[in-house]
Amino acid sequence: MKILCISDETDPLIYSDHASTRYGDVDLILSAGDLPLKYYEFIISTLNKPLYFVFGNHNLEFLNQYISNNQPPYQDTQQLGGIPPFGGEFVDGRVRYDKRNDLIIAGLGGSIRYNNGEHQFTNRQMFGRIVKMIPRLIFNRLVRGRYVDILLTHAPPLGLGDGVDLPHKGFSSFLLFMKWFKPTYLLHGHVHLVDFNANRIHPFKRTKVINIFKNYLLEDEQLGGGRDVSRCP
Numbered sequence: 001m002k003i004l005c006i007s008d009e010t011d012p013l014i015y016s017d018h019a020s021t022r023y024g025d026v027d028l029i030l031s032a033g034d035l036p037l038k039y040y041e042f043i044i045s046t047l048n049k050p051l052y053f054v055f056g057n058h059n060l061e062f063l064n065q066y067i068s069n070n071q072p073p074y075q076d077t078q079q080l081g082g083i084p085p086f087g088g089e090f091v092d093g094r095v096r097y098d099k100r101n102d103l104i105i106a107g108l109g110g111s112i113r114y115n116n117g118e119h120q121f122t123n124r125q126m127f128g129r130i131v132k133m134i135p136r137l138i139f140n141r142l143v144r145g146r147y148v149d150i151l152l153t154h155a156p157p158l159g160l161g162d163g164v165d166l167p168h169k170g171f172s173s174f175l176l177f178m179k180w181f182k183p184t185y186l187l188h189g190h191v192h193l194v195d196f197n198a199n200r201i202h203p204f205k206r207t208k209v210i211n212i213f214k215n216y217l218l219e220d221e222q223l224g225g226g227r228d229v230s231r232c233p
Contacts, residue, residue, distance in 0.1 A: 001101060001223045004047075005212035007032035007154075007189025008056070010039050014215060019046045023217075027101050031088075032189035032212055033109050033154040034058045040088045050100070054092040054109030056154040056190060057119050066090045091152060093129055095136040097144075102224035104140050104147070106133060106183070108174075109154045111190055114167040127173040137181055147181035149223055151207075153188045160202040160209045163191050178207040184223060187212050 004026040006014065013022060019042075028049050031040065033056030044051050055063050089096060091107030098105060108129055113120040121129070137147040155170055156162040157178070162170030168191050178186060186209045193200070193213045200216065202209040210216060 001103070001220055002026045003218040003223075004029045004043075004049075005032070005187055005210075005216040005218055006030070006035065006039075006043075007212050007214065008034045008192060009214045010035065011215040015039065015042060019043070023047055026217075028052070028098065028103075030105070030150070030152055030187060030212070032056065032152060032187060034189060037062060037088075044087045050098065051088040052091045052096065052098075052105050052107070052152065053088050054090075054107040054152055054154055055119055056109060057111040057117060060118050063119060066092070093132070095133050095140070095148065097140070098224075104144065104149045104224075105152055106137070106148045106150070106181075107152045108177075111155045111167065112169045112171060121171075123171055123173050126171050127176070130173055130177055148183045149185070151177060151181075151183045151186045153186060155190045156188045156211065157186065157204065157209060160204055161188075161191060161200070161211050175204070178204055178209075182206045184208065184220070185210060185218070187216075187218070189213050 002025060004023050024047060026047065026049055029043055029051040031051065031053035033054050036059055040051055040053060091105055092109040093107065095106045110119040110121050113122050141147045153174060157174035158170040158172040160170060162168055174186065186207050189212055191211055193211060200211045
């Protein structure tokens with residue numbers, strides 16, 4: 001499986017007439033947030049592949065409409081209070097099953113609370129969001145043999161590629177999520193990489209934590225239905 005991962009900044013290599021040549025063979029797109037919806041719309045229309053996304057702590061123009069309507073974003077624009085019907089799937093605070101790729105994706109957007117801004121959470125609040133996912137995760141374990149394949153977040157886990165300043169601190173509750181539900185990957189953004197040769201990957205237990213800032217191409221033939229279910233107790 002090949003996944004185009006994006007976050008935080010638009011990439012001219014993607015936002016171009018040559019995007020289909022470079023990325024036409026990907027299976028799907030995952031976004032960790034802080035990107036405009038029109039960017040998603042361009043990617044979907046160009047590559048014709050499903051896109052799943054969470055919101056970060058910036059570019060929140062349509063966040064409240066998505067949360068309050070609790071509907072797929074491809075519904076009528078008027079019904080959704082003006083959200084562009086661009087065709088991406090909102091997974092922030094949710095667990096979704098991509099049947100085509102046999103892939104289970106959970107999403108937890110937002111950042112650590114640092115100035116009481118929108119879509120910021122204390123660690124306790126983020127833990128509460130995880131608790132709400134547990135019934136669906138258990139259902140997946142019973143029906144599909146695993147809890148989740150990918151946890152898509154905006155912020156990183158605590159101590160695994162997070163920043164030293166408060167706004168870029170990670171969530172300790174994500175460490176618990178990885179211990180309990182053993183996703184193959186935790187994909188996050190939020191921490192901008194000035195040096196693109198910097199280490200993006202931090203292993204934790206059975207999970208590979210990857211900073212997908214701007215553009216990251218994830219290739220793994222064992223994802224989804226090809227995954228070794230013996231990973232789960």
